[in-house]
Amino acid sequence: MTNKSHTQHAISTIALATALGAALSMTSGPLAAEEAGNEKCYGVALKGKNDCKAGPGTTCAGTSKTDYQGNAWKYVPQGTCEKTASPTSPTGFGQLQEFKEQKS
Template identity: 50%
Template sequence: MKQNKALIASALGAVIAMGALSAAPAAAADKEKCYGIAQAGKNDCASGTHSCAGQAKVDKDPADWKYVAKGSCEKMGGKPGSK
């Protein structure tokens, strides 16, 4: 009986995990990197200046980027890209 419960719990966990993984690529497809708009400490990542998220030292550093809705980057004063 314990084996059946463990098997069911394992299978249920796998189904839930697969659902979460399949939703992530769809959300990412609606976003783009936008360089030069991040506020200090609020970047998603950067190109070569530091290791990554939350480490921007100054506002609007051209090397730091944030994910934004596709098509909105230039309207925000940034430069879209995939450096």
């Protein structure tokens, strides 16, 4: 192997390792957020600002159709969900489980 081809092989290997590392870090993102002292809180996300789950016809993050959607959650600091305002919630605060929105 010549110096030029050896260098190109080393660069290709580094690029592959970097891409693999980036892909792995993206898949562990939501888990890392939850482990970092956060909890899923339903009914507190604004339209299109949810972290995940937004009911039938949606895929995941950023797909909530309305503000304070009861089946869309957002990560909040542990222990703050049920203290966060949610005008569509039966209690007026975020919930740890999805809920059917109440209309005002």
